Amino acid sequence: MPRCPNCNYELTFLEKRHKYKCAKCSSLFTEEEIKLKEFNKFNKTERAKGKKQERKKLNKKFRKDNPNYSSIYYQKNKEKSNKVSKKYYGKHREETLKEKAEEYKDKQQSKKEMIEKIIIKCMQILPTFVLA
């Protein structure tokens, strides 16, 4: 299910009105609005992913072509690289941890959604067994 653009709460689809409603902030959204938002979000994350992968690939190729580069560079700039990596870690530590937490949350969420789907399926099937 898509999420509310205002408060990120799960939206429910009102079939009669063909609109999405947020139970938390009670905003209403048209199907098109949500589809467009989801599409834009998808595009944005895909683009970011692509950039990251591209950078990683270039980096990998460079390292492959220059296998001694990092050790030579490190020997030459020991103090500087230590400082830089410490600074980088300090700067991006929270970001990295946040990314990890986010990934974990997404995983848990999709697990939850899968279980919910299974429960719904079971509840649909169950009455036929009981009646039979």
Ligand SMILES: [Zn+2]
């Ligand atoms: Zn909302």
